[in-house]
Amino acid sequence: MxxxxxxxxxxxxxxxxxxxxxxxxxxxxxxxxxxxxxxxxxxxxxxxxxxxxxxxxxxxxxxxxxxxxxxxxxxxxxxxxxxxxxxxxxxxxxxxxxxxxxxxxxxxxxxxxxxxxxxxxxxxxxxxxxxxxxxxxxxxxxxxxxxxxxxxxxxxxxxxxxxxxxxxxxxxxxxxxxxxxxxxxxxxxxxxxxxxxxxxxxxxxxxxxxxxxxxxxxxxxxxxxxxxxxxxxxxxxxxxxxxxxxxxxxxxxxxxxNPTPGSKAQDQYLQRLVKSVTSHGDVRGRRRRAVVQAIVAKGPDRNDNERKFYTSLAKAGFTPQADGSVKKVDPATAEAENAAATRRQQPKRQPKAKRQAQAAHQSPAKTSLEKADEPQDAKQQPAKPAGGSARQAKSGQRKGQQRPKHPSSKK
Structure with missing residues (x-):
């Protein structure tokens, strides 16, 4: 030492x-x-x-x-x-x-x-x-x-x-x-x-x-x-x-x-901020206004604590503004607007048929190099005729090679 x-x-x-x-x-x-x-x-x-x-x-x-x-x-x-x-x-x-x-x-x-x-x-x-x-x-x-x-x-x-x-x-x-x-x-x-x-x-x-x-x-x-x-x-x-x-x-x-976003300390800080806004009807202090302004600017990227902050303010009848202040509104209206904003943040799940159609549309076509790499047997196979009822399987009959009938069976 x-x-x-x-x-x-x-x-x-x-x-x-x-x-x-x-x-x-x-x-x-x-x-x-x-x-x-x-x-x-x-x-x-x-x-x-x-x-x-x-x-x-x-x-x-x-x-x-x-x-x-x-x-x-x-x-x-x-x-x-x-x-x-x-x-x-x-x-x-x-x-x-x-x-x-x-x-x-x-x-x-x-x-x-x-x-x-x-x-x-x-x-x-x-x-x-x-x-x-x-x-x-x-x-x-x-x-x-x-x-x-x-x-x-x-x-x-x-x-x-x-x-x-x-x-x-x-x-x-x-x-x-x-x-x-x-x-x-x-x-x-x-x-x-x-x-x-x-x-x-x-x-x-x-x-x-x-x-x-x-x-x-x-x-x-x-x-x-x-x-x-x-x-x-x-x-x-x-x-x-x-x-x-x-x-x-x-x-x-x-x-x-100044807690870390997403931490337990941020949740406690925002809860104290909600109580202060509820008591005074406004956001007091330049630092607190800057916090509210930053949360509003995040939009759909808000974390769970910040969305909870929005919900608590809405229940109290307040809506955060872009300048860091809050606006007094009807609690029912504020909750409805907050619920609508939350739904907009969650993307809707598309139907299965539409997802399959998009996947088929986005699948890349074979390039000339990939076509050249195909087996020659596949290239030399004759094309199937487009029509002809004699060559098509009858309705209700299995396709492909049929099992031969027993001699004693009736034709």
Whole structure:
């Protein structure tokens, strides 16, 4: 881990400078040597980083939704070119380019904050050993070493030996209790974040292997964080717990305000929208008007949640308009119009005779090449005479070769 952290040493100076600035602010309130001053400095560092990453988070949401929508097409490409990996990759890249989807966008927030994470780990490791780093001089390093969060030094780890913990003026039991609680909270927040994403903000109409992969990650990620957490200093656990809580809250806001089409969260959002329209008689808010406008523009491509939204509005006596507003009408009239629109969305099944006639009409005629490939015996067969009652089978008599009559039978 030290080797990995040293790769991000170029950013340790900015990270240490930000921590010192926040420490000077909180130190004036709680005291410069307290755990509150140093702990809140780390929390503020996380908040600042995550605010800067909001544009990447928006791209992550769009990329994740596009990937969910493309799963059926991707599966079809894999099955079609399963024996040609190069062609399969080319078609995948072509699909990404046509839809404007970047598979790496879903990992951008994690990749973007990784340098800050490893830089903070490197800073805390230096504090634990009493060495200066970045803009942290010796007095600040000594102050940070004396800072305790619930009795655990911010530079202590779960796996530290008793002698090292005693050098930081703390007990091993306090360090392990505090770190264990933080690791459990960190893992639970990660699990809950992934769980609410899978249960509420996933398009339930798309059944693909992508769904199974996300479900596996829901159980694997918390275990990975728990295993890695025993080697993290308390300050890094504070950092990672804060960023997990931020992600959970940010995702809850997105699920409630901008859910994925076709998901359970969208159904709940549209139900709340129906209640709001029923109570106020109008669509309140620019965001809600944009949602109604998008649903109206979809036309026959609406999903089940959006058709249910139309039906609920019709029962309440409202009809959505193209500008995102609603129009008050008679409930019976609104339900009749909604039923008629629903019937228009369902194509009528044609009679069997008409389908057979269309199939016969669409069947391609034989080409000259196909005619040339016909057996010669078929070409040399003489044509059957068009008429002649003697050569035609009598009515009620079996066609083809007849069985000879027995000699004793009457003619």
């Amino acid at each position: 030290d080797t990995i952290a040293s790769l991000f040493s170029f950013i340790t100076t900015p990270v240490s400078w930000i921590i010192v600035q926040f420490h000077s602010l909180y130190g004036a309130v709680f005291g410069p040597d307290t755990g509150w001053a140093w702990g809140l400095s780390i929390v503020s560092l996380v908040v600042l980083i995550r605010i800067c990453l909001i544009p990447l988070f928006v791209k992550q949401i769009k990329s994740t939704r596009n990937m969910q929508a493309l799963q059926p097409k991707m599966k079809a490409i894999q099955e079609r070119y399963k024996n040609d990996k190069q062609r399969q990759s080319e078609e995948m890249m072509k699909l990404y380019k046509e839809t404007g989807t970047n598979p790496l966008s879903s990992c951008l927030p994690i990749l973007a904050q990784s340098p800050f994470f490893f830089a903070l780990y490197h800073v805390l490791s230096k504090i634990a050993s009493g060495d200066t780093i970045g803009v942290l001089n010796q007095s600040l390093v000594n102050s940070a070493r004396e800072a305790h969060i619930f009795g655990a030094p911010i530079a202590a780890k779960f796996m530290d030996d008793p002698a090292k913990v005693e050098a930081l003026n703390a007990s091993l039991l306090d360090v392990r209790i505090v770190t264990a609680v933080m690791i459990v909270l960190m893992s639970l927040s990660q699990f809950f974040t992934q769980r609410q994403l899978m249960q509420k903000n996933v398009d339930l109409t798309v059944k693909t292997p992508y769904m199974q992969q996300q479900k596996m990650l829901m159980y694997i990620f918390p275990v990975i964080f728990a295993v890695m957490g025993i080697n993290f200093p308390v300050g890094v656990l504070v950092y990672w717990l804060t960023t997990n809580v931020w992600t959970m809250g940010q995702q809850m806001y997105v699920i409630n305000q």
